[in-house]
Amino acid sequence: MNVRRILANASRREVLLSLLVVGVASSALGAVTWAHFSDSDASRSNALEAGTLDVTLDGANGQTASFSLTNARPAxxxxxxxxxxxxxSTAGNHVEVTLSFSENDTRTEPSDPDLGTELDANATASHVRVTQxxxxxxSGTVIENPLSNVSDDNNNGIKDLDDVRNQAGTLDNLRAPKPNGASETYLVIGVRIANDDDAFTGTDEDIMADGVDVKITVTLNQDSSQ
Known part of the structure; x- marks a missing residue:
């Protein structure tokens, strides 16, 4: 009977021990995690570089004194x-041309009060008729004739530099020359000192000793919205 009890107790210990081992093994199994594979690659040398839009006038940047009249008389x-x-290197969409004036009087007004009328830059520009x-x-073919769209805003009988300046839209959306110097376009401007023996309804003597510097700015725009 004692032997049976000992065997029974021994068997119980074995069972408990077996359960304990199984429990530990189960806990250990539950703690196992698996790593995941990954791989990556890169796209290299992705360069971003702005092109250039560079308009020149008569082969240069900052061209000055392209045309002038000094000691001029009417006509x-x-x-x-x-x-x-x-x-x-970048194609332009269109060319825009604007005019601006600054006074440049280098001579003294006549002492005769009937002749000594002082004109500012804008008034002097209104005495300069635009003939072309x-x-x-x-190829030299005329593709735009902006002067045909200019009106005599100051009502002096002629289309003058002041009229052209004030109607800037007439010199916008002109065809752009091709990039990399592949083509040229030409802007032709002709002017004449107003003469009251002609259509000019002002007084040509008023311009005596008055001068004006005319700045012609050519802008090459990349987009139609500009």
């Missing part, structure tokens, strides 16, 4: 053909 005239190029204003392609 004296001059004309200039501006050559436009896009020497940049066309835009040509590289």
């Amino acid at each position: 004296d005239s001059t004309r200039h053909n501006f050559t436009l190029r896009n020497v940049g 204003l066309v835009y040509k392609d590289d």
Whole structure:
């Protein structure tokens, strides 16, 4: 009986021990985690570089004194053909031309009060008739005639520099020359000092000793919204 009890107790210990081992093994199994594979690659040398949009006038940047009239009299005239190029790498959408004036009086007004009328830059520009204003392609063909769209805003009987300046839209959306200097376009401007023996209804003596510097700015725009 004692032997049976000992065997029974021994058997119980074995069972408990077996359960304990199984329990520990189960806990250990529940703690196991698995790693996941991954791989990556890269796209290299992705370069971003801005192109250039560079318009030149008569082969240069910052062209000055393209045309002039000095010591001029009524009916004296001059004309200039501006050559436009896009020497940049990016195509332009259109060309826009604007005019601005600054006074440049280098002479003393006459002492006669009937002749000594002082004109500012804008008034002097209104005494300079625009005789030609066309835009040509590289074959020399006229593709735009902006002067035909200019009106006599100041009612002096002529289309003058002041009229052109004030109606800037007439010199917008002109054809752009091709990039990399592949083509040229030409802006032709002709002017004449107003003469009251002609259509000019003002007094041509008023311009005596008055001068004006005319700045012609050519802008090459990349987008139609500009």
